[in-house]
Amino acid sequence: MVIKIHATDILHRYCRTSDEVLNVLTNAKVSEKDLTPVTQVLSFAEQSDLDENLLLLELDSNLLDILSQGESLVLRGNKNDSAVMCTKSRTYEVKTAEISNSLALVPNILWNSDTKCSSDERVLEEKEVLKVFYEYLEVRPCGPRLQKLRSLLEKGQYSGPEYEEEVKESGVKLYTLHDLLHEIQASEDELLVALKENFACCIEGCWRFLEFNYHFRVLSLILGLVDENSWALNGVLRCEVLDTLGDVVPSVILNHLLDWYTDENPDKQTSTLREDRVCRFLGEVLLRPAGKFNLQDFLSAWQQSVPEGMVTNMKYLEGIAIKDVTCQPQIMRFFPEWDLPEDVGERFKVLFQAREKWTVEDIRPYVERLTTGKMNVNALLTKHARASTLNGVKCYSARHGK
Amino acid sequence: MIFVKLPDEGKESQWGIIELQGDLVSQGGNDLHGQFIGDLHYTTQGIPTLIIGHHILTGKEIPLDKPFAVLERKRGVKPDCCKEEESSKMLDSQTEYQIRAIVRKKLLFKVRPKPIISNVLKSV
Numbered sequence: 001m002v003i004k005i006h007a008t009d010i011l012h013r014y015c016r017t018s019d020e021v022l023n024v025l026t027n028a029k030v031s032e033k034d035l036t037p038v039t040q041v042l043s044f045a046e047q048s049d050l051d052e053n054l055l056l057l058e059l060d061s062n063l064l065d066i067l068s069q070g071e072s073l074v075l076r077g078n079k080n081d082s083a084v085m086c087t088k089s090r091t092y093e094v095k096t097a098e099i100s101n102s103l104a105l106v107p108n109i110l111w112n113s114d115t116k117c118s119s120d121e122r123v124l125e126e127k128e129v130l131k132v133f134y135e136y137l138e139v140r141p142c143g144p145r146l147q148k149l150r151s152l153l154e155k156g157q158y159s160g161p162e163y164e165e166e167v168k169e170s171g172v173k174l175y176t177l178h179d180l181l182h183e184i185q186a187s188e189d190e191l192l193v194a195l196k197e198n199f200a201c202c203i204e205g206c207w208r209f210l211e212f213n214y215h216f217r218v219l220s221l222i223l224g225l226v227d228e229n230s231w232a233l234n235g236v237l238r239c240e241v242l243d244t245l246g247d248v249v250p251s252v253i254l255n256h257l258l259d260w261y262t263d264e265n266p267d268k269q270t271s272t273l274r275e276d277r278v279c280r281f282l283g284e285v286l287l288r289p290a291g292k293f294n295l296q297d298f299l300s301a302w303q304q305s306v307p308e309g310m311v312t313n314m315k316y317l318e319g320i321a322i323k324d325v326t327c328q329p330q331i332m333r334f335f336p337e338w339d340l341p342e343d344v345g346e347r348f349k350v351l352f353q354a355r356e357k358w359t360v361e362d363i364r365p366y367v368e369r370l371t372t373g374k375m376n377v378n379a380l381l382t383k384h385a386r387a388s389t390l391n392g393v394k395c396y397s398a399r400h401g402k
Numbered sequence: 403m404i405f406v407k408l409p410d411e412g413k414e415s416q417w418g419i420i421e422l423q424g425d426l427v428s429q430g431g432n433d434l435h436g437q438f439i440g441d442l443h444y445t446t447q448g449i450p451t452l453i454i455g456h457h458i459l460t461g462k463e464i465p466l467d468k469p470f471a472v473l474e475r476k477r478g479v480k481p482d483c484c485k486e487e488e489s490s491k492m493l494d495s496q497t498e499y500q501i502r503a504i505v506r507k508k509l510l511f512k513v514r515p516k517p518i519i520s521n522v523l524k525s526v
Contacts, residue, residue: 016438016441021441024441024453024518025443025453027518028453028458028518029518030443030451030453030458034445034446034447035443035444035445035446035451036443036444036445036446038443038444039441039442039443040441040442040443041438041441041442042420042438042439042440042441042442042452043436043437043438043439044434044435044436044437044439045435045436046435046436047433047435047436050474052475053474053475053476054472054473054474054475054502055472055473055474055475055499056470056471056472056473056505057470057471057472057473058468058469058470059468059469059470059471059504060468063471064469064504067471067501067504075499100423100424101421101422101423101424101512102421102422102424102425102426103419103420103421103508104419104420104421104422104426105417105418105419105472105505106417106418106419106420107417107503108416108417109416109417109418109420109509110416111416111418111463111507112444112448112450112463114416115444127442129420129439132425132426134425136470
């Protein structure tokens with residue numbers, strides 16, 4: 001449907017009079033008595049930069065709240081990425097929605113309730129249509145897109161003070177939080193969580209991964225010290241660790257590991273080693289170079305590698321390794337979540353290639369990061385996998401599998 | 403990285419959207435800038451009535467479930483301190499969008515416009 005504007009009306013800009021308005025009303029057989037006394041005379045705005053530079057962005061209640069609190073929104077990503085918009089804590093996908101209707105934007109429009117003044121004469125108010133839109137930007141909450149984080153930080157890993165000169169000479173780019181926010185499509189809060197999960201350490205303002213063997217060496221030094229001093233697992237003296245190892249390991253690294261691997265006790269003097277994290281890392285130390293391990297051999301080697309008093313448990317390896325019970329002898333496979341594709345469909349494909357059937361518990365650590373507010377693990381599985389029951393246990397397999 | 407923020411000064415004003423089916427074009431394809439469109443009235447019952455050329459449209463005032471932010475792209479916003487050779491890069495990656503207004507209501511005209519037939523008999 002095209003509404004044509006009467007040719008005589010558009011010859012030039014003119015000041016409309018009450019008589020003209022009334023005349024049109026008479027022609028249209030509308031009784032002026034039935035109208036409120038204000039007429040808004042609409043015209044297109046003069047040509048300006050705004051024609052190109054105005055956009056409509058649809059807001060949900062969360063975004064609206066955030067804006068009214070004075071927080072700003074940030075569009076992130078470079079030209080190759082699809083746009084995302086971030087608040088301080090959330091990430092939204094931004095898409096253009098095209099519409100067949102036209103949306104005429106009118107600043108300072110009067111709504112019905114604004115026109116109920118008591119006036120004997122018709123009041124004319126000139127209003128401009130600033131721009132007519134046929135599309136707007138639509139936002140949908142999505143998870144942070146963190147895949148790039150590993151590839152950015154993998155190059156400038158920290159392997160100890162003696163290698164720093166080498167890193168500098170190699171010209172590898174190191175990233176501050178600010179730099180990372182330019183590259184990574186995630187909110188600041190989400191990025192900080194991801195840095196923590198990946199054991200990144202802020203060294204002289206730049207976020208760095210610790211080189212795996214270096215990480216292992218420092219942890220071994222700490223565990224060695226615990227053993228040497230015959231400290232109980234819950235009697236680690238943090239300041240002694242810092243004092244004793246301070247000559248060999250920079251304090252920023254020691255503190256980083258102590259923060260991760262120990263919890264401070266209520267007495268504020270001593271700390272407790274975290275069984276889950278120590279076991280998990282030492283399990284990874286065994287699995288990473290081998291890739292596969294005979295299950296029984298692995299379990300005994302793992303238990304032997306952890307400090308006395310700690311008990312290994314398969315649940316500590318969630319998201320880094322899976323048990324393969326289909327072959328004889330059974331094996332343990334290094335299968336880290338961080339290597340899986342970010343895209344939901346791709347990820348499920350890889351998961352079902354790695355293993356035909358998964359229980360909810362087994363697959364959870366590998367899909368949890370894809371969940372959003374509305375889409376939890378069960379909803380994801382329902383959508384992307386086929387449920388079946390194997391020996392009374394509910395399992396999920398590929399939708400279009402055998 | 404692109405910023406979107408509310409303007410520093412002034413409260414958002416009452417901006418609105420008039421939603422029409424189809425499109426507005428001028429007869430003869432003239433440029434529309436600055437051109438008169440039509441008269442917008444409200445009946446005493448609160449029904450918005452728009453008269454454009456030889457058509458009369460009746461609509462409805464409705465609140466938007468999801469309000470619109472009107473963003474204005476501010477090109478060339480850059481810190482004064484930035485160096486000459488860096489400035490071109492800054493322009494690329496740092497466009498600022500300012501929110502001019504939040505639109506919370508619209509006038510929706512979704513029924514077919516009725517033609518206005520002038521009373522020809524009278525003039526004969």
